[in-house]
Amino acid sequence: MAIDPDLSELAAAHGVATGYNDGDRRPVTVDEEVVVEVLGLLEVDATTPAARAAALSEARENAARGLLPGTIGLRADRPRPLPVPGVLVGEDGGRREVEGELAGLEPGWYRLETAEQQVTVVVSPPALPATPRSWGWMLQLYALHSAGSWGIGDLGDLRSFTAHAGEQGASAILLNPLHAITPLAPVQPSPYTPSSRRFATPLALRITDLAEYAAADPATRAEVDALRPETVGDRLAHDRVWAAKRSALELLWRSAGRPDPVEPGPDLVDFATYCALAERYGGRFTLWPEELRHPGSEAVGRARRELAPRVAFHGWVQQRLADQLAAARTAAREAGMPLGVIHDLAVGCDPEGADAWALQDVLALDVTVGAPPDAFNQRGQAWGLPPWRPDRLAATGYAAYRDMLRALLTHADGLRIDHVAGLFRLWWVPPGRTPDRGTYVHYDAEAMLAVLTLEASRAGAAVVGEDLGTVEPEVTEALHGRNMLGSTVLWFARDPEREDALMPPGDWPEEAVATISTHDLPTASGFLTGEHVRARADLGLLDDVAAEERKAAAEREELVGLLVSEGVLDSADAPEDRIVVAMHALLARSRSRLVLASPYDVVGETRQPNLPGTVDEYPNWRLPLPVSLEELVADPRVKEVVAALRSGGR
Numbered sequence: 001m002a003i004d005p006d007l008s009e010l011a012a013a014h015g016v017a018t019g020y021n022d023g024d025r026r027p028v029t030v031d032e033e034v035v036v037e038v039l040g041l042l043e044v045d046a047t048t049p050a051a052r053a054a055a056l057s058e059a060r061e062n063a064a065r066g067l068l069p070g071t072i073g074l075r076a077d078r079p080r081p082l083p084v085p086g087v088l089v090g091e092d093g094g095r096r097e098v099e100g101e102l103a104g105l106e107p108g109w110y111r112l113e114t115a116e117q118q119v120t121v122v123v124s125p126p127a128l129p130a131t132p133r134s135w136g137w138m139l140q141l142y143a144l145h146s147a148g149s150w151g152i153g154d155l156g157d158l159r160s161f162t163a164h165a166g167e168q169g170a171s172a173i174l175l176n177p178l179h180a181i182t183p184l185a186p187v188q189p190s191p192y193t194p195s196s197r198r199f200a201t202p203l204a205l206r207i208t209d210l211a212e213y214a215a216a217d218p219a220t221r222a223e224v225d226a227l228r229p230e231t232v233g234d235r236l237a238h239d240r241v242w243a244a245k246r247s248a249l250e251l252l253w254r255s256a257g258r259p260d261p262v263e264p265g266p267d268l269v270d271f272a273t274y275c276a277l278a279e280r281y282g283g284r285f286t287l288w289p290e291e292l293r294h295p296g297s298e299a300v301g302r303a304r305r306e307l308a309p310r311v312a313f314h315g316w317v318q319q320r321l322a323d324q325l326a327a328a329r330t331a332a333r334e335a336g337m338p339l340g341v342i343h344d345l346a347v348g349c350d351p352e353g354a355d356a357w358a359l360q361d362v363l364a365l366d367v368t369v370g371a372p373p374d375a376f377n378q379r380g381q382a383w384g385l386p387p388w389r390p391d392r393l394a395a396t397g398y399a400a401y402r403d404m405l406r407a408l409l410t411h412a413d414g415l416r417i418d419h420v421a422g423l424f425r426l427w428w429v430p431p432g433r434t435p436d437r438g439t440y441v442h443y444d445a446e447a448m449l450a451v452l453t454l455e456a457s458r459a460g461a462a463v464v465g466e467d468l469g470t471v472e473p474e475v476t477e478a479l480h481g482r483n484m485l486g487s488t489v490l491w492f493a494r495d496p497e498r499e500d501a502l503m504p505p506g507d508w509p510e511e512a513v514a515t516i517s518t519h520d521l522p523t524a525s526g527f528l529t530g531e532h533v534r535a536r537a538d539l540g541l542l543d544d545v546a547a548e549e550r551k552a553a554a555e556r557e558e559l560v561g562l563l564v565s566e567g568v569l570d571s572a573d574a575p576e577d578r579i580v581v582a583m584h585a586l587l588a589r590s591r592s593r594l595v596l597a598s599p600y601d602v603v604g605e606t607r608q609p610n611l612p613g614t615v616d617e618y619p620n621w622r623l624p625l626p627v628s629l630e631e632l633v634a635d636p637r638v639k640e641v642v643a644a645l646r647s648g649g650r
């Protein structure tokens with residue numbers, strides 16, 4: 001059924017899709033009532049014919065007046081037409097008149113003053129430096145455990161692993177997101193549902209590396225040491241670890257004289273205030289007293305003064321994290337890693353967390369992002385994460401997005417962007433709707449990419465975009481055009497022109513990070529043994545277990561056949577450990593600039609870190625490595641895999 005033309009025009013003016021192509025490239029028309037709801041979430045009333053006519057009239061009038069968007073993003077090598085003259089003000093305060101086009105500008109942030117508007121202009125370099133052909137590791141940091149860590153992998157473990165990896169010739173370490181938690185039990189184990197993407201998780205702190213621990217008296221150190229939790233069994237106990245680390249941090253903070261954080265910026269003050277209020281009122285700010293639900297209220301100012309000791313404590317914790325994050329980055333440089341430590345940016349934040357509270361004016365808190373129905377999930381997906389409002393981002397000069405990137409890049413040599421297609425569009429699911437009852441909302445990709453490219457360039461950082469799944473071709477093209485890497489996974493590297501057969505590594509994309517798997521997919525051993533089928537079957541997630549088992553067996557046979565034909569495996573009857581080494585040799589032969597190995601694959605772990613479609617039914621994000629860090633670095637399997645990775649001339 002065709003959508004109303006006026007509604008379609010109005011939706012297009014505000015970036016709301018009335019149709020899209022599904023995973024099989026078939027056109028899908030979005031229900032009108034969904035389009036109306038999403039427009040309403042952008043404060044555009046289209047509920048009645050009169051309201052729709054008024055909103056459309058306003059959109060047409062703005063277009064006729066030639067009003068510019070609130071923010072303009074462009075590359076330094078590509079001029080942009082300018083419909084009205086104005087004055088361009090640079091970061092140094094310098095002023096220049098512009099007319100006809102924006103061209104010949106150095107990368108940076110500008111303010112454009114016209115007769116009717118003030119517009120933010122962000123100019124990025126044409127591209128980032130090319131990534132060298134190399135190899136490295138990808139870590140779920142929490143999964144490491146050593147004699148020095150407290151029940152969960154930490155930044156001390158990262159420094160130890162980095163030193164060992166550097167000696168082997170690794171160029172990079174890609175981490176899972178280290179975003180901040182809400183400091184209350186139950187602790188959210190998923191690093192992709194953070195309280196804040198601007199700050200870091202205190203679970204990653206190495207308590208005994210703190211200067212305050214070294215300076216404490218023997219009795220205090222003994223009290224801290226007594227709190228150390230052990231890794232017990234095959235599950236990480238996030239709540240127990242946080243309880244121990246919080247107690248230890250409070251002991252050390254008090255022994256140091258309850259210091260205030262040094263020169264805290266407004267973002268840190270807001271984050272620490274949220275943490276203090278959450279301790280008093282709970283971790284859902286929408287249930288707090290109404291006067292405390294917005295960070296700018298007078299009541300929040302009074303509460304901040306009343307809770308000053310707790311605000312100071314949480315600010316101090318974040319500054320200790322900043323110290324250890326900086327030390328981890330320094331360790332990578334000292335280990336001779338050309339790329340260094342690459343951090344991961346989650347696609348969103350907890351709708352009740354610190355960022356949602358502090359940045360609610362630029363977030364659509366009533367919305368959850370997700371994905372439309374596809375072959376893997378016919379009901380669609382809702383991730384429970386609120387998206388940026390594109391109109392508010394533009395009106396505020398993308399300040400919140402810029403500041404988030406700057407916070408992450410302060411301690412990173414590179415940045416992986418989870419669901420990088422979200423820089424172009426996101427699937428919005430209105431409140432109360434099922435995931436299939438949503439639509440795409442488009443973002444100004446030129447502005448989003450300009451901010452990302454400029455800030456990464458200034459930080460000297462590489463950028464990796466996770467462009468797996470149903471991703472429009474222009475997303476990957478835009479990444480490659482800026483020397484940003486896409487993502488290639490062995491299981492998904494298939495050739496549609498050869499009946500979707502596995503693609504030989506010589507045909508893989510060059511501008512990509514190549515891996516065997518991801519945290520959402522089977523590990524190498526899990527794939528070879530069919531554990532990914534058994535796990536889903538045991539949880540009742542499969543309609544036809546026998547069919548899935550046959551499919552898994554056929555895929556295993558196909559993979560082994562490719563390994564043999566590529567000359568990295570001697571025989572199809574080779575044992576599992578030889579097949580795993582051969583998989584890494586296949587990665588090394590690929591055209592992809594960077595290949596990454598996972599310790600889960602090397603040590604034969606069959607369980608994948610996260611099983612999509614489950615919450616508590618499966619121990620998502622709670623699986624430690626089956627060996628300690630000390631055992632891992634001495635494991636002969638690691639040496640074999642490293643030799644395989646280096647065999648491709650990396």
